Amino acid sequence: MFSKSCKYAIRAVLHIAAHTGGEKKIGAKEIAEALEVPKSFLAKLLQQLARHHLISSSKGAGGGFYLAPENQEVSLEDVIRCIDGEDLFTSCALGLPVCSSDKPCPLHCHTLAFRQSIEQMRSIPALAREIKEN
């Protein structure tokens, strides 16, 4: 489904959304401990997300990762595309050269439905709020 990298990244972004806000930031170390994932590995993923402006970061003492106002609309799809690429959304699930409703493979309609259900999910901050409420 998703690569391990992508799973880590999604969970990390949700964690950032849930535990930062205003001036508050959270360090890579703290996130890694909370999610129980390898710190250095996660750090690279966070850097990649930051380079693509899906999350924000600030260096130095008291720095860390956070969601700036311009990150409030970041979606799960954005994170997936950033880490795993667009394959999940565009490639045929069976590896056929093209994926299209013109000449669909037996899995096409099922993958299409799944794709769309992910694309229609709400923003990361909205998802994080939902989790908190439960």
Add this chain to the structure above:
Amino acid sequence: MFSKSCKYAIRAVLHIAAHTGGEKKIGAKEIAEALEVPKSFLAKLLQQLARHHLISSSKGAGGGFYLAPENQEVSLEDVIRCIDGEDLFTSCALGLPVCSSDKPCPLHCHTLAFRQSIEQMRSIPALAREIKEN
């Protein structure tokens, strides 16, 4: 989504269903050429499927792979489980230790829907017939 192995295996089984029947069998070499996948690699996958009785094989000249009567109800789910294991059907998409509707991750209901849509698909031979009709 699926491993490359699993994609090869699914396509191969569909190909077998479409191109064999009665006494007719098809060799690994022929399948590999038709699907444009590495022959020796595919052969191992077919052996694995045969060991688990999802497909049938016979050795020697004129031998090959085919679907015996007892293979007629083989499903896509069977093939996926045989090659990739049961993770797609039981593990949390985000890698959380347990996947359950009790404490669902934000992706849970979406993955659940996808799982069920795959589980409810028809048998491999039925899918192969559908393809032929189009």
Add this chain to the structure above:
DNA sequence: AGATAAAAGGATATCTTTGTCTTATTTTTA
């Protein structure tokens, strides 16, 4: 019986993903 064809199985090579470690760079604080 011998030759041939095909699956079965094992050993090995290559590539990708995942994980670790070390060093630089930037920022805050004393």
Add this chain to the structure above:
DNA sequence: TAAAAATAAGACAAAGATATCCTTTTATCT
């Protein structure tokens, strides 16, 4: 200004997935 804290970046290691090659076993045909 110096020390400390944190991200950024790069080199390297380990594990897993993918791919190739070679030998063995089994069945068929002449």
